[in-house]
Amino acid sequence: MKHFLVVLFAVFASTSKASDVLEFDDSNFGTEITKYDLILVEFFAPWCGHCKKLAPEYEIAATALKREDPPISLAKVDCTANSDACSKFGVSGYPTLKIFRGGEFNQDYNGGRSADGIISTLKKMNGPASRVLDDAEKLKKFLANADPVIIGYFEEGNDGIKEFENIASALREDYKFGHTSLADALTEAGTNVVKLHRPKRLKSIFEDQVLTFEGKLNLNNLRNFLKDNIFGLCGHAVSTNFEKFKRPLAVALDANVDYVKNPKGSNYWRNRVMKVGKDFADQMNFAVANPADLGQFLPDSGLPENDQSAKPQKPAVVIYGSDDRKYIMADLFSLDGFKEFLEKFVKGEISAHIKSAPIPEANDEPVTVVVGKTFDEIVMDESKDVLIEFYAPWCGHCKSLEPKWNELGEKMKDNEDVVIAKMDATANETPKEYAVSGYPTIYWAPKDSKKNPRKYQGGREVADLVKFLKDNASSKIKTEL
CATH class of the missing domain: 3.40.30.10 (Glutaredoxin)
Incomplete structure (x- = not known):
């Protein structure tokens, strides 16, 4: 019995340590890489500190991405033991991450290196640049996405489909594209048009959920349209999209913002931000965020604190200026206080919060x-x-x-x-x-x-x-x- 338990424990331990990250070496790299339509490969050295920091994030991402449809694989190559593969792809530092498609090098990976960053980047690169939504269920599922989606509604054989696919290929790292020729969809949306669908979780009475692209369909025109409209009046900011928000940006920081577990509560303060923000839409941009999701982008100090007994807890507000300086609202959110804060910021009457050591009393040395x-x-x-x-x-x-x-x-x-x-x-x-x-x-x-x-x-x-x-x-x- 004791022997059985030892064996069982050993099997369990072995299973619990199983990795979802594939391991390639010089002997199998060339054959293994051809098996995957899309795969991210990390070239690393065991002694590298940055590689050690990346390792647990890479594991988490690998486990999550294998559940995608189609699955996305992550692999690694130890360059200290496999110099041929690493030198072939010009690896000169560690970790180096590269994306391969159909067995061929596609591009260097430039996305985030947290698990969330890797997952978000690769999900947008998975499958065709524009999903073919050729039945009603696929279209419905695509529209239910938690992120904004861009859909082209084209008659079969229309020249716009090719142009739309080319644009999607160029912008796939930033946006999600799909196109359809379903008769019912074209009847409802229009023929040979492109529409931006904001996610249902961010539906609001203050703005349209669906916007129609106007003008000649080309890369520059559609890119500019999306930059101007993708987040709407008040978007949901997280670490992976934060730098894409236009400045100046007013962010309401609320620890209850969680669109998975608490979508209704997440929109409670967002609606109040929009109620005031709609009058400043030509001068400001707006977002809500959970402070835990922004990390390095938060002020180092100076945020007003909630009375923990108060319900509901109120957001703190930070404006990120065009100069990327941070401007902190002194009090917690209220409609009147928020409006006054925006008015003063627009007039240049608010001083930036700057992390600073004390100003030296004497500063006359060389x-x-x-x-x-x-x-x-x-x-x-x-x-x-x-x-x-x-x-x-x-x-x-x-x-x-x-x-x-x-x-x-x-x-x-x-x-x-x-x-x-x-x-x-x-x-x-x-x-x-x-x-x-x-x-x-x-x-x-x-x-x-x-x-x-x-x-x-x-x-x-x-x-x-x-x-x-x-x-x-x-x-x-x-x-x-």
Whole structure:
């Protein structure tokens, strides 16, 4: 009996560890890859930290996507043991993800690397670019989609079908397309027309659920139509679509937003956002979101908190400006408060919430200290050329650079229109043009190009930095090497 239980446990353990991610190697890659109409392949190294972080997300996505119709497969190749396959497809870093169709390389994968991001991206790429909705049940099922869908209603043999399929192929990563020639559908929708169907879960009295595309059917025209209309007056924002919303964007953050478990409750505050927002539709865009779904896009602090005993809990509101700065409504949502907040924002009377260390009391050293609240004043000053280092206090490379950076500041102190600056990027927020992906990161922000800074890629010795300034500064540099 004991032996039986041990064996049973071993079988169970083995089964529980089974992976839905396929494993290819040099010996079988060429034959296995041909078996799949659509497959995502991860080229990885076992020691790679980013690969280890991706692994559980990749597993979750693989399990979910095998249930799709048709199923979507995920595979991986260990490049430390299979150099032929990895070199054939130009793998130079890890993890590298590539999409294959019908056994041939199709394109590099550029979607999100969370499970949700992988699932969302591949579902849109699954099957034909435009689904053929050739019976009433398929059409009904397609219209029941949780996402917006674009349907072409064409007579059989119409030239528009080919053009529509070509457009769908170009835009399939962003939208879901289908087309039909069913007589009943054409009678109801019209003949040789394209319509955007917003999901039923977002149905509202404040806007039409179905919009008809007007104009000549081509890629640019339809793309622009969808960009303008896909989310409607108030969309449902999640991490995978958030950056596609137009700015300025006012987002009501409500922990009860869940269109699977709580669709009615999710629309409770959304309808109130729309009631006010409809009067600002030509100046603003709107969305509702569960804070848990937005992660990195949330303000680091400053959101008003609910009284946990209050029912219902009220949303907090954040406006993401065209400059991508965040503007936080001081109080929780109310119709009057929301309207007043929008009015003040439109008039430019609201200050952005900026993550910032305290402003230094004294800042007269050769290297100027920049914090979030002084970034515009110092770095964006059009009268100065600025060379700024973004560092992390714990970064070894930053510590090595520090004495050289201080020496550079000392050499440049007599140049009044050149600023040598530094910023702790872990404690302060920067505009999107100054994105920091590693430490230290150095940007050159000359007088005439503050919105288009150049990332410094040269040597980090003092002589290298001085030469760069001599070659690029707006005014002649006064210093000696």
